[in-house]
Amino acid sequence: MKIGPIEVWPPVVLAPMAGITNAPFRVLCREQGGGLFVCEMITSRALVERNAKTMKMIRFAEPERPRSLQLYGVDPVTVGRAVKMVAEEDLADHVDLNFGCPVPKVTRRGGGSALPYKRNLLRRILRAAVANAGPLPVTMKMRTGIDDDHLTYLDAGRIAAEEGVAAVALHARTALQHYGGTADWDAIARLKEAVPDIPVLGNGDIWSADDALRMVARTGCDGVVVGRGCLGRPWLFRDLRSAFDGSAERARPSLGEVARTMARHATMMVEAFDTERYAIADFRKHIGWYLKGFTVGAEARRRVTTADSLDELREGLAELDPDQPWPPHTDTPRGKSGERTKVHLPEGWLDDAWDTVVPEDAESDVSGG
Missing domain, CATH: 3.20.20.70 (Aldolase class I)
Structure with missing residues (x-):
């Protein structure tokens, strides 16, 4: 293409x-x-x-x-x-x-x-x-x-x-x-x-x-x-x-491979953002997506999702079972979903499809x- x-x-x-x-x-x-x-x-x-x-x-x-x-x-x-x-x-x-x-x-x-x-x-x-x-x-x-x-x-x-x-x-x-x-x-x-x-x-x-x-x-x-x-x-x-x-x-990575990718992703974010604390906080939204389908205990998940520093995150990731295989049936929807009840538009937006008023x-x- x-x-x-x-x-x-x-x-x-x-x-x-x-x-x-x-x-x-x-x-x-x-x-x-x-x-x-x-x-x-x-x-x-x-x-x-x-x-x-x-x-x-x-x-x-x-x-x-x-x-x-x-x-x-x-x-x-x-x-x-x-x-x-x-x-x-x-x-x-x-x-x-x-x-x-x-x-x-x-x-x-x-x-x-x-x-x-x-x-x-x-x-x-x-x-x-x-x-x-x-x-x-x-x-x-x-x-x-x-x-x-x-x-x-x-x-x-x-x-x-x-x-x-x-x-x-x-x-x-x-x-x-x-x-x-x-x-x-x-x-x-x-x-x-x-x-x-x-x-x-x-x-x-x-x-x-x-x-x-x-x-x-x-x-x-x-x-x-x-x-x-x-x-x-x-x-x-x-x-x-x-x-x-x-x-x-x-690709069917094990949980160990996923954890290594997570650590690298977080490290790159720390390098890209101004402060480590902000970067790790921003990274948290990715954690649930990375771990989707894997069996992760509540305490291990809590440690990873509440980490405030790169070291804490790495310590939490190290507790995950590295040999756990890629879970089946994970080619399913991820992220936000759901419909809206209305689309917010400027007043009168639908009155004329051809005008050029900004x-x-x-x-x-x-x-x-």
Whole structure:
């Protein structure tokens, strides 16, 4: 698969996930297999303003090539300036635009998965991004729409192709579905039929490498985007590489191997963050995902999950049974799930699908990364 000038094999993308896909996690995943590994969502305004937190978030580790950066924005001018900054200052090799985020603080400002409803505003943003990207390929990630009554993905895909976007990725859920229900893989097939001239990547309900193969076979998509399926399981990218290379081999690490990966992950986070205590506290959210399915006693689990330092964490991990084999039946949903009762939108957002008005202070409450 080619994303502009970038050859991508296997045809796999690590989805940007807030608080997850920082440099340490990206490096762990990249070591397992090839693909594109995208940083956490970055606010265009915050980047243009050189917000200190944001500038730290866009740091890539030395082995990360190509570097993929995802931008969020609602104002075409600001997005264009942010993309130009990325290109001119060599901050990344690939820019992805976020039109899929369903969280209220984004959609209530007209951003993320709310934005493609405004077809002409979407077009202006994509045009500004592509015009300012220079040699960098620009891609976009989106959802099927706001809800089943306001589907936008086919129009958005056609607009993207017309404006020179190098590839489109579809999370086959609506914003209302959030992370609940079942992804509509048939929508991915329809999008591929609508935009046959650029790569289409499918996202949603890929919990194993075999799921990825099934998605490609069923939809005809050119590649896959993996999000929650790799939480606590960076070796999923080894499985994906094997699967796309035609091998049936799958990674099945013992608890000892998992514990060593956890220790390394935490060590890398300590090196990446300002303070050890903060890094270990941030790492705790990964522990349940790493240990999913393994038999771990209550006291051993408590020691690991309450560690305040790297030494305490290592001591707790050392108490786990290193010979315990990989548990069966763990290729199941991970991370957040559940549907929403409503999608928070700017007042009157659904009144006109074609206007280009940028909501007042569209990015103010998410500026800073």
